[in-house]
Amino acid sequence: MDMDSIRERGLVLLGCGKMGSAMLKGWLAGGLPSASVTVLDPKPSDWLQGIEGLRLNADLPDNPALVLIAVKPQMMGDALPRIAALGGGGTLFVSVAAGTPIAAFENAFGADSPIIRAMPNTPAAVGRGITALIGNAKAGEDHMALAERLLSAVGDVVRLDSEAQMDAVTGVSGSGPAYVFHLIEAMAAAGEAEGLDRELALRLARATVSGAGELARLSEDPPSVLRENVTSPNGTTAAALEVLMDENSGLPPLMARAIRAAAARSKELSQ
Ligand SMILES: NC(=O)C1=CN([C@@H]2O[C@H](COP(=O)(O)OP(=O)(O)OC[C@H]3O[C@@H](n4cnc5c(N)ncnc54)[C@H](OP(=O)(O)O)[C@@H]3O)[C@@H](O)[C@H]2O)C=CC1
Numbered sequence: 001m002d003m004d005s006i007r008e009r010g011l012v013l014l015g016c017g018k019m020g021s022a023m024l025k026g027w028l029a030g031g032l033p034s035a036s037v038t039v040l041d042p043k044p045s046d047w048l049q050g051i052e053g054l055r056l057n058a059d060l061p062d063n064p065a066l067v068l069i070a071v072k073p074q075m076m077g078d079a080l081p082r083i084a085a086l087g088g089g090g091t092l093f094v095s096v097a098a099g100t101p102i103a104a105f106e107n108a109f110g111a112d113s114p115i116i117r118a119m120p121n122t123p124a125a126v127g128r129g130i131t132a133l134i135g136n137a138k139a140g141e142d143h144m145a146l147a148e149r150l151l152s153a154v155g156d157v158v159r160l161d162s163e164a165q166m167d168a169v170t171g172v173s174g175s176g177p178a179y180v181f182h183l184i185e186a187m188a189a190a191g192e193a194e195g196l197d198r199e200l201a202l203r204l205a206r207a208t209v210s211g212a213g214e215l216a217r218l219s220e221d222p223p224s225v226l227r228e229n230v231t232s233p234n235g236t237t238a239a240a241l242e243v244l245m246d247e248n249s250g251l252p253p254l255m256a257r258a259i260r261a262a263a264a265r266s267k268e269l270s271q
């Protein structure tokens with residue numbers, strides 16, 4: 001199976017909210033024909049109505065190559081029956097739902113169906129996401145490769161060794177963009193508290209976080225070296241890092257608590 005099978009047999013996107021839209025934008029920008037995509041969503045947003053050829057809330061194709069499930073975990077009970085008839089055929093199911101285990105989809109579609117659980121993130125909307133994948137026993141190399149091809153159109157892809165890693169992955173990269181956006185908010189607020197006007201503080205914080213992110217991506221040096229490159233002895237950065245790197249009240253213990261809370265919520269959702 002390759003991307004031609006998606007073009008020919010079609011892709012069904014079940015749920016097209018924030019994450020589904022982020023991926024769909026990336027696929028369409030990458031050349032996937034809109035006529036190959038069937039979107040099922042009870043209240044499709046305006047931008048979807050304007051895409052010529054898109055099969056919006058149309059009948060299901062007979063034998064789509066892939067169904068991508070992007071509804072909230074709490075909506076699965078309502079949403080899955082709509083596509084359950086595709087189970088056991090030649091369709092690959094890929095779910096991006098946090099905390100919904102592969103076993104739940106095997107119950108819905110049958111254990112004979114190839115099912116892949118994926119955890120993407122919203123930078124997919126600008127082709128800069130990262131998605132982690134793990135498949136069930138029926139997901140062979142061709143299925144994994146197809147999911148990898150599709151998701152690599154919107155960023156990086158990694159394969160996991162076990163489904164148990166998914167809770168921690170969700171805590172780091174699935175939810176992670178929110179931590180970074182909050183970092184921008186916090187830096188801007190602190191700049192304002194130091195006397196800058198709001199607009200200037202936000203502009204400085206946004207450019208600094210995105211610029212540092214790009215440098216971290218492109219540089220061959222690890223983040224620790226990039227950090228040291230900013231830090232002059234007894235300078236301003238050293239003064240700030242003394243606060244941020246405090247082992248009791250600094251960023252590492254705070255981030256550990258935040259990611260532990262996200263992973264715990266992911267586990268809770270799977271109960
Ligand atoms: N947002 C993110 O950063 C990430 C999200 N995820 C996962 O992606 C999934 C979707 O999250 P997100 O996009 O944020 O949520 P959204 O609420 O933005 O999107 C879900 C969409 O599904 C629609 N929907 C509700 N019921 C049905 C149904 N029965 N059939 C079809 N569509 C339905 C919703 O419509 P309506 O709004 O009308 O209810 C909405 O448009 C979740 O499982 C989440 O865990 C994974 C990684 C990152």
Ligand SMILES: O=C(O)[C@@H]1CCC=N1
Binds near residue numbers: 098170174175
């Ligand atoms: O907050 C959530 O539950 C989803 C999963 C990862 C990012 N957003």
